[in-house]
Amino acid sequence: MVQYPTPISKLIEGFMKLPGIGPKTASRLAFYVLDMKEDDVLDFAKSLVNAKRDLTYCSVCHHITDIDPCRICEDKERDQSAVCVVQDSKDVMAMEKMREYSGLYHVLHGAISPMDGVGPEDIKIPELIKRLQNDDIQEVIVATNPTIEGEATAMYISRLVKPTGIKVTRLAHGLPIGGDLEYADEVTLSKAIEGRREL
Amino acid sequence: MHIKELRLKQFRNYDAINLDVENKVNVILGENAQGKTNMMEAVYVLAFAKSHRTSKDKELMQWDQDFARIEAEIERKHGPLSLEVIVSNKGKKTKVNGLEQQKLSEYIGTCNVVMFAPEDLNLVKGGPHMRRRFIDMEIGQISSVYLYDLMMYQRVLKQRNQLLKNMFPVPDQEQEVMLDVLTEQLAQAAAKVISKRFSFLQLLQNWAKDIHHQITTGNEELRLTYAPTAEVSEDMELSKIEENVKLKFQQTRQNEIRRGVSLSGPHRDELTLKINDKEVQTYGSQGQQRTAALSLKLAEIELINDNIGEYPILLLDDVLSELDHHRQSHLLNTIQGKVQTFVTTTSVHGIEHDTLKQASTFIAEAGTLKQMK
Numbered sequence: 001m002v003q004y005p006t007p008i009s010k011l012i013e014g015f016m017k018l019p020g021i022g023p024k025t026a027s028r029l030a031f032y033v034l035d036m037k038e039d040d041v042l043d044f045a046k047s048l049v050n051a052k053r054d055l056t057y058c059s060v061c062h063h064i065t066d067i068d069p070c071r072i073c074e075d076k077e078r079d080q081s082a083v084c085v086v087q088d089s090k091d092v093m094a095m096e097k098m099r100e101y102s103g104l105y106h107v108l109h110g111a112i113s114p115m116d117g118v119g120p121e122d123i124k125i126p127e128l129i130k131r132l133q134n135d136d137i138q139e140v141i142v143a144t145n146p147t148i149e150g151e152a153t154a155m156y157i158s159r160l161v162k163p164t165g166i167k168v169t170r171l172a173h174g175l176p177i178g179g180d181l182e183y184a185d186e187v188t189l190s191k192a193i194e195g196r197r198e199l
Numbered sequence: 200m201h202i203k204e205l206r207l208k209q210f211r212n213y214d215a216i217n218l219d220v221e222n223k224v225n226v227i228l229g230e231n232a233q234g235k236t237n238m239m240e241a242v243y244v245l246a247f248a249k250s251h252r253t254s255k256d257k258e259l260m261q262w263d264q265d266f267a268r269i270e271a272e273i274e275r276k277h278g279p280l281s282l283e284v285i286v287s288n289k290g291k292k293t294k295v296n297g298l299e300q301q302k303l304s305e306y307i308g309t310c311n312v313v314m315f316a317p318e319d320l321n322l323v324k325g326g327p328h329m330r331r332r333f334i335d336m337e338i339g340q341i342s343s344v345y346l347y348d349l350m351m352y353q354r355v356l357k358q359r360n361q362l363l364k365n366m367f368p369v370p371d372q373e374q375e376v377m378l379d380v381l382t383e384q385l386a387q388a389a390a391k392v393i394s395k396r397f398s399f400l401q402l403l404q405n406w407a408k409d410i411h412h413q414i415t416t417g418n419e420e421l422r423l424t425y426a427p428t429a430e431v432s433e434d435m436e437l438s439k440i441e442e443n444v445k446l447k448f449q450q451t452r453q454n455e456i457r458r459g460v461s462l463s464g465p466h467r468d469e470l471t472l473k474i475n476d477k478e479v480q481t482y483g484s485q486g487q488q489r490t491a492a493l494s495l496k497l498a499e500i501e502l503i504n505d506n507i508g509e510y511p512i513l514l515l516d517d518v519l520s521e522l523d524h525h526r527q528s529h530l531l532n533t534i535q536g537k538v539q540t541f542v543t544t545t546s547v548h549g550i551e552h553d554t555l556k557q558a559s560t561f562i563a564e565a566g567t568l569k570q571m572k
Contacts, residue, residue, distance in 0.1 A: 112377065114361040120373050148354045148384070155380040185305065187347045 008034070060131070062107040062124050064089045072096075072105060079103040081138040085128065085157060087111055087145055095143065103141070106131065111149035112156055120156060129160055139167040146173045200275045200311065200509050201539035202242070208268040209261040211237035212566040219570075222559040223536060227543045228571075229563030235543035238563065239314065239516045242541060245269050246312035246512075247336075248284055248293055248303055256286045273310055276509045282310055304346045311340055311503050311511035315496045315518050322495065323472055323479050323488040330470040337499055338399045341506045345395050349465075352388040356461055359385050364459040378456075382448045385464065390441035392465040393425075397433035400425050400470070402505070406498035411474075414490055414529050421494055422473045428463035486523075493526060497533055513540040519550060528552055 004012065008030055015026035033041060057063065058070035061083075065071065072078065072092075082103030086092055092105050110123040120126070132140070140161050144150035158168045174192035175184055184192070205218040212234045229235045236252075240259075243251050250259060260267040266287035273280050283294040292299060293306040300306040322329055339346040359381040366374045404423040411421035425433070429447035431440045447463045448455070455462050472479045472491050479491050503511045513534060519527055519542060531554040534540050543563075547555055560571040 114358050114365060114377070114381075120377065148351060148358065152355075152358065152377075152380055152384055155383060156377060159376055159380060185302070186343045187304075190344045 057107075061105045062109060062127065063092050063105055077102075081136060082141060083128075083131075083137050083139070084141040084143050086143045087150065087153075091143065103139075104137075108144070108153065111144055111147070111153040113149045113152075123153075125153075125157065125160075128157070132161065132164065132166060137166060139169060141169050141171070143171045146171075200273055200512060202271050202273050202512060203279075204272040205241070205245075206268075206270040207241050208266075208270075209264040210241050210259060210267040210269060211261065213237065213241075213568075214261065214566060216568050218561070218568060220539075220559070222557070223538070224534070224540045224542065224554055224558035226547060226555060226558045226560045227541060227563050227568070228545070228547065228560055229543075230545065233563040234566055234568070235563045236316075236516055238568065239316075239514045239541060239543055241269050242271075242512065242514055243312055243314055244286070245271055245282060245284055246307070246310045246340075248291055248306060251314060251316070256291065257288070259286050271310070280309060304343045304350075307346065308340055308343055311507065312514060313496060313499050313503065313511045314514040314516065315493075316514075316516040317518060317521055319496065320489050320492050320518070320521060322492045323483065327467075327469045331466070331468065333495070334396055334399065334470060337403075337502075338395055340511075341503060342395065345392070348388060348391040348395065352385070352392050352465060355381060355385045355388050356464065356466060360460050363455055363461065366456050367459050370456060378452075382445060385461070386441050386445040386448065389429075389444045389464045390437050393427060393429075393431060393440055393444070393468070394433075394437055396425055396465070396468075401433065403495070403498050403502055406501045406505075407494045410497045410501075410533075411490065411494035414494060414526060419474050419487070419490075420476075421491060422476075423495075424471050424473070426469040426471050427465075428467045489522065490526065493522070493530065497530070500533075500538060510538045513538050515540060515542045517543055517545075519544055531555065 003009070004027075011030040011033060012023070012026045015021050015029050016023060021029070033044075036044075054066050055064050056066075056068060058065045058068055058073055060069045060073040063070050063072065067074075079102050083106050084095060084101060084103055085106045085108060086095065087108050087110060089107055092107060095101055095105070106124065106128050108123040108125065108128070110118055112118055112120055112123065112125075131137070140157065142154040142157055144153045154170055158170075161168050172195055173188075174195050175181070175188065181189075201223070202220050205216075205220060207213045207216050207218075209215070227235050227238055240250055240252065244259065250256075253259075266285060268283065268285045270281070270283045273282060281294075281296050283292075283297075285292040285294075291303070293303065294300065295306065295309055322333055335345075335349055339349070359378075362374065362377055362381055366378065370378070400423050407423060408421055411419060429440075429444045431443050435443070444464065448461075451462050472483075472495075474483060474487055474491065477483070479488055483491065500511060500513060515530075519530075522530065527550060531552045535554045542555075542558070544550075547560075562569050562571055
């Protein structure tokens with residue numbers, strides 16, 4: 001194998017640590033960086049460092065943020081009576097893109113999975129329960145992923161929250177909108193049949 | 200459905216072979232250790248993307264090679280299909296008409312295969328896990344939703360068992376709640392699996408009973424029953440099954456915590472076979488057990504035909520010699536003209552049957568396969 005000069009091979013190694021990037025893509029990216037303008041490269045490097053250095057987790061909802069509490073928690077225009085529980089900060093972004101939901105969030109940073117040694121205490125469930133005691137939240141929308149672990153986490157939360165009298169709801173699952181029925185896989189279809197509604 | 204062409208590359212002891220299959224019945228003749236069963240295995244892997252005799256995919260690749268490929272042109276009722284299964288160090292890939300399939304559960308079912316091998320004669324005599332495996336494999340062939348439900352069940356079961364292990368010796372409050380959650384989840388998944396097994400066995404029973412009746416010339420009545428660990432029966436609604444499964448878990452909760460494992464559910468359920476109201480597993484003779492196994496396999500062929508509108512491909516690996524003359528001819532009569540069949544045997548000597556006389560014969564010898572003219 002051809003040995004690259006150290007600066008570029010270090011760069012390639014750096015890219016390879018990112019998810020979804022193998023040796024080929026990494027070397028393509030590295031060589032692209034060599035052709036970029038120095039200012040752009042500096043900007044890029046700075047934004048990498050800044051993202052890591054300046055971002056923290058919101059002390060209320062645990063979403064990534066540069067100010068604490070985060071902009072969503074601080075926004076008094078938002079509906080303070082609903083909180084949407086998600087597994088990941090990326091899920092908050094997805095919900096926000098929708099622009100239909102104006103309540104608050106709570107990011108768990110994971111799902112309960114005994115096999116992986118993750119219990120309720122290891123994700124932000126105690127924080128959620130504490131938050132519910134103080135704030136005037138009336139509905140908890142559980143939007144964890146429709147996987148076994150996501151479902152178990154949802155059920156766990158509902159067990160803890162229901163006795164307090166707060167409404168607990170779960171996102172529906174079924175057919176994607178705008179897709180053709182014929183392209184849906186059997187499992188999704190059978191879920192959609194299970195959750196059918198009267199018209 | 201039938202295979203028109205089969206190509207193997209670096210599969211077990213086959214370096215590269217290309218087989219044109221013209222006939223319904225194909226006999227693969229050869230001495231021991233020449234590759235007869237490997238050939239059967241290849242067709243099996245084509246259908247299920249896994250082997251019937253090993254869970255290690257590495258064994259499927261030729262010695263010192265890093266991949267094995269099985270390709271086939273098959274003809275189905277709705278037209279021809281090209282299938283491809285590639286097993287390599289990096290994992291498995293399946294393709295239908297050149298398109299890679301994202302999920303294994305989507306691939307399984309594109310080609311239906313029923314295998315009858317000597318170990319299937321133990322289907323009746325062997326442990327309950329063999330019968331559960333039989334049910335799961337067969338329902339899986341006709342229902343990909345079942346495969347999914349079963350996978351879900353197994354996944355929750357693993358989570359629950361791990362939790363139960365963590366709970367020993369003194370469970371904390373959180374773990375108790377979590378056990379409730381996982382019990383509920385497991386009961387939901389279990390109910391789906393159980394209810395599908397009930398309805399499948401009902402259908403299988405209908406066919407198996409008639410077939411068994413014929414083989415035994417009306418002397419024996421075969422009955423299949425699903426023997427669940429929970430108090431459930433087939434006339435119950437899904438929600439009722441779920442409730443009763445959950446009840447069973449609640450009753451054994453302390454015991455489960457002590458033992459660190461889930462003690463009831465579909466993974467512990469049993470399929471019982473009775474001949475004239477006596478359990479074949481315990482009281483049946485060798486011959487009765489074999490006949491019952493044969494009846495089940497033949498019923499499965501009919502059931503698949505019933506479900507998908509065409510007969511599956513049948514693989515008979517070294518079983519003809521294990522059956523007596525009467526059962527041999529019953530088997531051969533059943534497949535005659537309608538089921539594409541691959542038969543392996545060391546010798547056709549002594550088997551006088553039209554089905555075999557009209558068959559194509561291939562000779563397996565040291566990793567080659569030649570058609571005998």
